[in-house]
Amino acid sequence: MKIKMLAGKTIEINVDLVKERAKCNFNIREVTHILDGGEKNTIQRKKIEDISLNDGQSRDVIPEEYLSPKERYENAVKKSCIYARIIKTELMNMTGLETLGFNSPVFRRIADAYFKEVTPLLAHFGMFVPTIMGQCTPEQLAHWLPRALNFEIVGTYVQTELGHGTFIRGLETTATYDPQTEEFVLHSPTLSSYKWWAGGLGKTVNYCVVVAQLYTKGVCHGVHTFIVQIRDEETHMPLPGIRVGDIGPKMGYNTGDNGFLVFNHHRIPRENMMMKNAQVLKDGTYVKVARHEKLTYGTMVYVRVMLVNEMAFNLAKAVTIAVRYSAVRRQSQPKPNQPEPQVLDYLTQQHKLFICIATAHALQFTSDWLYKTFTSVLADIRDDKIDTLPELHALSSCLKAICTSDCAAFIEICRFACGGHGYMASSNLSMIYSYVSATRTYEGDYTVLLLQTARFLVKAWEQVEKRRPVTSTISYLSHAFDKLKKPWDGSNEGIIRAFQRVAAGKISACINCIRYHQKSGKDFEDAWQLTTIQLVAAAEAHCRAVIYDTYYNETIRLTASSSPNVKSVMEQLCTLYLLYWSLERTGDLLRFTSLSEKDIFDLQQRYEKMLAVIRPNAVGLVDAFDIRDEILNSTLGAYDGRVYERLMEEALKSPLNAEPVNSSFHKHLKPFMQGKL
């Protein structure tokens, strides 16, 4: 079927997708505006997408998969320069982008049209610039920031070493102050101290932020950050005292030239220590400026916050692909003499996919809320108030852990939902998955971050026991001492309260376990270690309770003035989310609430009915993510649904199809088959 598009271009659209779009009962644009944070943002996003994508500069003629690793990297550098030039010259000055700068989600979105994997400048945008902004004195900022924003220098964030990633205090790289020359001497004393992993370090950057143990006057003051030039600005050759290179192939991020870095008594000026939080004076005197020593870890908190948004977007991409494909794909014959149904009509397929749509909404709203919390804590810190930092650290840690982990799991489900074709590289699902699965590890491993949140929760519990006030995200703990279990209430509010009870119950169980071990002679550290499986589970339960509460309240707030059908489809998704997790966690609910077998039956019925209610709007809901084909980059997920045509077009691009017979036939296969080898 042919339809005329707004831009005046006529394109052919799969007939099933046309029917799906006709069934949609809500205003798609309105939902897009809600997800973008307002109509103004949508208009600006579209303008930016037009400016940066309409000239076609982002597109590769040959799919990246057929290039060698070296060619892929070089191609990524070429495209990075086009991408960065557009951002610098055409987009950065647009109003409304000042606060997020380079890391505006809009720039992030368009990056996917340029890079199948990642840009080697990802850490420049995402970490180097933010560290300069967060860790420099005003004088240092005036020197470094314009150079970095103008791309006169490109940098990365070099923290992890071969021997240590998680345990930052265990890093071995040293920065020893020499008052004679007013320089720091950077050194890698052991193999395990070699820097490892930083994005763009291998071949791209000429500067980096290095995290190293600071020594002055013979005393170690712990880890601090330094701006270090590693390559000549003109020739790009590594400077004397620097050994640097690429760490080799990975599961993903292969255009990201993650690198290693070894220092051999490399000297940098004293002024290159980032001195907002601590200073070393000319004579070597160490001066602590910040009131909280973990402010040095600020970049990590920032990136953890940004990653929640990143997860919402990646899941939106994956589920757009899977839902459109499921509307086009027909398979099997459940009833004799009936046509094959669209696979989207199978209840099990709806179970796989609608939770992914709901999760993308949940993560988007949670991420917007977390970002606001983050900016408000930053404002507190600027006013020298640091008491809100622990809650932000606890929140950003658990949300980063759960959102990255859920997102990876649901993207894999989107791939399963696309059957064999989902396994094709051209579906783009494998690339999205390999990108997202790394986020569970980097910027703080899943388990390690949940244990950070658990520390906060255990302390909070002790406050509640003493009847002291606690902060808003854990205020539910004060109800944990109510003796009577309330009757099960399956309303949305009731489910949220039930999960808060689960979280409180799990934290209480951890406290009992720690105290039990202490009573039997263990010190606190050992008792803690013996409780860590439960502590991780308690932090997860707390995090999920925060997400449920935020998703529910934000849905009500954001749809308060929406049209009735938009309000109702958004609420349906939120209810679906709560029902899904209730059914996933029946064990917890049976343990900590008065949920009965009959209630579980009712939950299941309501859940399945909700899938049926959402079904006619499924394609409309993924259309509302409004992700351009260039950004989706998928044979299965394009707006027009020309799935089989695109799969065939892509197959024909394989270099193996350039000749009818491959030379290996004559060289190896034929002699082998004829018994001559």
Ligand SMILES: CC/C=C\C/C=C\C/C=C\C/C=C\C/C=C\C/C=C/C(=O)SCCNC(=O)CCNC(=O)[C@H](O)C(C)(C)COP(=O)(O)OP(=O)(O)OC[C@H]1O[C@@H](n2cnc3c(N)ncnc32)[C@H](O)[C@@H]1OP(=O)(O)O
């Ligand atoms: C083209 C694209 C355009 C734009 C891009 C835009 C968007 C994308 C955004 C970002 C993507 C950018 C780049 C992505 C690509 C890859 C990047 C990857 C980078 C990295 O991985 S960098 C390395 C990250 N490393 C880690 O995260 C290590 C994890 N470890 C830690 O954080 C700490 O060591 C740990 C585990 C917290 C322990 O630290 P430590 O031993 O020092 O502390 P204690 O356990 O003793 O705790 C003491 C005390 O301090 C509290 N605390 C710990 N951390 C913090 C903190 N950060 N803030 C506040 N407080 C903290 C802790 O809870 C304790 O408190 P208590 O005593 O219990 O009160």
Ligand SMILES: Cc1cc2nc3c(=O)[nH]c(=O)nc-3n(C[C@H](O)[C@H](O)[C@H](O)COP(=O)(O)OP(=O)(O)OC[C@H]3O[C@@H](n4cnc5c(N)ncnc54)[C@H](O)[C@@H]3O)c2cc1C
């Ligand atoms: C794609 C990618 C990009 C990266 N980019 C950068 C970068 O730009 N800059 C940079 O500095 N680093 C970067 N990293 C490194 C990354 O930050 C670390 O790999 C990450 O923080 C995990 O640390 P680790 O590798 O030391 O894991 P480990 O800590 O060794 O983890 C191994 C296992 O031990 C467990 N474990 C560790 N400690 C504890 C504990 N206390 N309690 C219980 N379990 C524990 C973990 O849960 C995990 O299961 C990147 C990594 C990847 C994969």
